[in-house]
Amino acid sequence: MQPRDLSAHAVYAAGRGSEEVARELGLDPERIVKLSSNENPFGPSPAAVEAIREAAGSIHTYPKSVHTDLVARIADRWDVTSPQVWLANGGDGALDYLSRAFLDPGDGVLVSEPGFAYYAMTARYHHGEVRTYALEKSDGFAQTPETVLDSYDGERIVYLTSPHNPTGTEADLAAIERIADETGEDTLVVVDEAYGEFSETPSALALVEGREGWDARDDVAVLRTFSKAYGLAGIRLGYALVPDEWAEAYTRVNTPFAASSLACRAGLAALDDREHVERTTETVEWSREYMHAELDAHTYPSAGNFVLVDVEDASAVAEAAKREGVVVRDCSSFGLPECVRVTCGTRESTERAVSVLNEVTG
Ligand SMILES: *Cc1c(COP(=O)(O)O)cnc(C)c1O
Numbered sequence: 001m002q003p004r005d006l007s008a009h010a011v012y013a014a015g016r017g018s019e020e021v022a023r024e025l026g027l028d029p030e031r032i033v034k035l036s037s038n039e040n041p042f043g044p045s046p047a048a049v050e051a052i053r054e055a056a057g058s059i060h061t062y063p064k065s066v067h068t069d070l071v072a073r074i075a076d077r078w079d080v081t082s083p084q085v086w087l088a089n090g091g092d093g094a095l096d097y098l099s100r101a102f103l104d105p106g107d108g109v110l111v112s113e114p115g116f117a118y119y120a121m122t123a124r125y126h127h128g129e130v131r132t133y134a135l136e137k138s139d140g141f142a143q144t145p146e147t148v149l150d151s152y153d154g155e156r157i158v159y160l161t162s163p164h165n166p167t168g169t170e171a172d173l174a175a176i177e178r179i180a181d182e183t184g185e186d187t188l189v190v191v192d193e194a195y196g197e198f199s200e201t202p203s204a205l206a207l208v209e210g211r212e213g214w215d216a217r218d219d220v221a222v223l224r225t226f227s228k229a230y231g232l233a234g235i236r237l238g239y240a241l242v243p244d245e246w247a248e249a250y251t252r253v254n255t256p257f258a259a260s261s262l263a264c265r266a267g268l269a270a271l272d273d274r275e276h277v278e279r280t281t282e283t284v285e286w287s288r289e290y291m292h293a294e295l296d297a298h299t300y301p302s303a304g305n306f307v308l309v310d311v312e313d314a315s316a317v318a319e320a321a322k323r324e325g326v327v328v329r330d331c332s333s334f335g336l337p338e339c340v341r342v343t344c345g346t347r348e349s350t351e352r353a354v355s356v357l358n359e360v361t362g
Contacts, residue, residue: 009124012117013333021327033352035343036329038165038195038306040231041283042346044266045276048232051269052262063261070264073271074239078205083247088258091194091225091238092118098157098221098240099126100253102188108155110148114141114166114334116192119159131155137336140300141167141308145178157188162204163195166334166341168302173214176204180219189220190240195304197229197277198284208243218243228305229277230270237263280305287344294354297361305344311361314340320360326353 014037022029035041055066067087075082088094095118103109105127111119113132120130133151135141141164148158158179162171171179171191180189191204202212203222210216225238237259242250259267270276284305291307292299298310306329311317314337318330321340329341342353 010117010121012121016327018327021322025323025325027325032325032327033345033349034327035306035345035349035353036327036341037233038228038304038341038343039233040228040280040305041344041349042231042276042280044231044234045270045273047269047273047276048230048235048266051265052235055262055265059261061261063257063259063264066261066264066268067257067259070259070267073268077271078203078241080205080209080241081244081247083250084242084244086240086242086247086250086254087264088238088240088254089260089263090227090236091192091223092122093236093255093258094223094238094240095119095122095190096125097250097253097258098188098190099123099128101246101249102156103128104156107157108153109157109159110152110155111159112143112161112164114331114336115159116161116165117333119192123157128156135164135167135169141169143169143171143175145175145182148179149182152183152187154184155187157190158183159190159192161192161194162201163193163199163303165195165304166306166329166331166336166339167308168300168304168306170199170201170303172201173204173207176220177207177214177217180207180217183219185219187219190223191220192223194223194225194228194238196224197281198305199303201303205241208241216243218245226267226270229280230267231276231280232263232266232270235260235263235266237267283346284344286347287350290347290350291342291344291354294358296358306341307344308336309340309342309357310338311340312338314338317357317360321353321356324356324360326356328353328357 109123227233331339
């Protein structure tokens with residue numbers, strides 16, 4: 001017996017963990033500077049860690065009220081109703097819910113190339129077809145309405161990533177509005193703001209809700225996650241913010257108890273720990289500037305917690321840096337074999353990464 005034809009399905013290539021790299025190199029994991037997965041270099045919010053400890057004794061019960069509480073808290077944070085918050089097992093889980101709610105077999109989705117791998121993966125899991133629009137290196141990977149609309153051919157979902165992973169570019173709200181206006185009535189524009197906390201650009205939720213002078217609309221949804229600025233990548237917690245018009249579809253597509261009770265408790269605590277997020281975003285700003293100024297190689301402006309760097313041979317540079325205990329992301333799997341992506345670290349780890357990268361590219 002065999003599963004269905006999965007030959008079009010790509011296997012997700014995650015960055016490797018510090019333990020794996022340390023074991024391979026025979027180094028102390030503590031000495032590895034891991035800047036390959038856009039994780040929070042300060043770790044999780046201490047308040048979230050404490051909340052998880054406290055909740056450990058009650059994980060024999062299903063997460064009923066805590067799920068409701070977190071959704072209400074997120075709804076309050078964004079000034080939307082609870083049904084508009086599609087809580088999920090990571091931002092990736094929220095992408096699955098959008099696929100479940102929108103894709104009929106054979107429907108197309110349009111994704112950026114280079115771009116985040118999971119959009120295409122979730123589309124294929126849900127029997128959808130994947131088409132791409134190109135962000136051009138020669139344009140600095142600019143996200144203009146034309147880059148998307150020139151490739152648009154009636155797809156059901158168009159994915160925008162702002163700030164964009166791995167390039168760091170943004171789509172401004174006027175561009176997003178034009179894309180939503182000029183795509184078909186049945187096309188949903190998903191704006192993935194996994195890195196939104198690191199950017200000055202207001203959330204595209206303003207378009208959904210008709211705030212700040214924009215007209216309200218029902219064809220844009222926003223994705224957010226606790227994995228990056230909140231430092232909770234391991235607990236798997238994220239959500240989509242969707243228009244009121246079709247928000248109740250969540251109840252028909254979500255996996256029961258979409259987020260674990262530990263995740264929900266951690267999320268609630270992390271949302272209240274403003275200090276941890278501020279420290280994180282301030283350090284990211286510093287680290288980005290430091291990399292732009294101090295790396296000998298060409299860097300691209302970034303609104304995320306990472307910087308894309310031009311190198312001759314990404315695989316060789318990532319390998320050489322790793323031997324020095326600095327793990328960066330070889331962007332070959334993104335279709336950029338001449339770029340590495342470096343996550344913003346603490347001051348100490350950023351300085352170390354810059355010095356090692358200058359050494360191995362020099
Ligand atoms: C990290 C990331 C996500 C969400 O990741 P989760 O850990 O599943 O929340 C979504 N989109 C992009 C572009 C990302 O880089």
